[in-house]
Amino acid sequence: MANGIHHVTAIAGPARRNLDFYTRVLGQRFVKKTVNFDDPGTYHFYFGDEAGNPGTIMTFFPWEHVAPGRLGIGETQETSYRVPKASLGFWTHRFIEQGVVHDKLEQRFGQTVLPFKDPDGMRLALVGIEGIEQEAAWTVPGIPAEHALRGFYGVTLLLDKIEATAAVLTDVFGFEETATEGYITRYQVPGIEIGGVVDLRAAGEFLPARPGAGSVHHVAFQAKDDTEQAEMAEKLRKNHGLHPTEQKDRDYFRSIYFRSPGGVLFEIATLDPGFAVDEPKDSLGQALKLPKGLEGFRARIEDMLPDLGDEMVAEQ
Known part of the structure; x- marks a missing residue:
């Protein structure tokens, strides 16, 4: 098995601000507009590439008045995107123009990296990669x-400590340890370029994370299908003493969840059926999609959800 990242789900503040930043400022496609299955009065946004491919999907639960999170042990410290290396100058200027909080370019594991934050303080980075200019890309004005x-x-x-989490990454998801730099050890999935890296930072005794705006809720890894997902769950139980949940149908994938040994919530999500299961690829993200059990409450849910105004990005 070789399984990279499927998606990353985080907590945000106001929905309109979140939508504007990830579509207009970062240029991701608004792939799906639905609701939090456990809190239907709250949106669940999905941002990604043109088709909403696994490995490109950043998702958010935006709560209008949520308190800020606090970075700490047992949390995703940073989520990074791939960009052509020659584009880092463009992004530095764009961040200045758009008022995006960012740091200077830095070197990590021989790569040039531009760290920045979204409006909720979520830690992000752009990693400059050689030779990816010809890869397909979703574009927006600017x-x-x-x-x-x-x-x-x-x-x-x-x-x-990183050892027990590293054992899950290597045994269950097919990652391999490739390098260490300071307190960070890098794990990569051979042959997977998109979403194929997990860095483990050993911080020792430190404050625990406090969830809130700007914090990652969970990291989801890919499973080809139900069979592979079940095999991964069995490995978690037998080899690591972990107990994943029963499978949950999330409409666009089927998921199981477990708390990793280091405290980070992990998900394993199937590749099927994908985001085009309930609307054409050309119109992804335009209509509010509700789980089957909530469709009868559409009018009430729409009344509860925050107004998104005219924040939808014009597509090219």
Whole structure:
């Protein structure tokens, strides 16, 4: 098995601000507009590439008045995207123009990286990759194709100790340890370029994470189908003493969840049926989609949801 990242789900503040940043400022496609299955009065946004391919999907639960989170042990410290290396200058200027909080370019594992934050303080980064200019890219006004995002590079997890989490990554998901730099050990899936990197940062004794705006809720890894997902769940139980949940139908994938040894919530999500199961690819994200059990409450739910105004990005 070789399984990269499927999606990353985080908590945000006001929905309109979140939608504007990830579509207009970062240039991702608004792939799906639905609701939090456990809190239907709250949106669940999905942002990604043109088709909503696994490895490109950032999702959010935006709560209008949520308190800020606090970075700490047992949390995703940073989520990084791939961009052509020659585009890092473009993105630096764009962040200045758009008022995006960002740091100077830095070197990590021999790569040039531009760290930045979204409006809720979520820690993000752009990793410059050579030779990906010709990869397909979703574009929006102001972001030419040659500079657009090309899916996830990976995530950095902040942990007390890394050994037990590393064992899950290598045994269950097919990652391999490739390098260490300072307190960070890098794990990669051979042959997977998009979403194929997990960095584990050993921080020792430190404050635990406090969920809130700007914090990652969970990281989801790919399973080809139900059979592979079941095999991964069995490995978690037998080899690691972990107990994933029963399978949950999320309409666009089927998921199981478990708390990793380092405290980070992991999900394993199937590749099927995908985001085009309930609306054409050309109109992804335009209509509010509700789970079957909630369709009868559509009018009430629409009344509860925040107004998104005219924040939808014009598509090219």
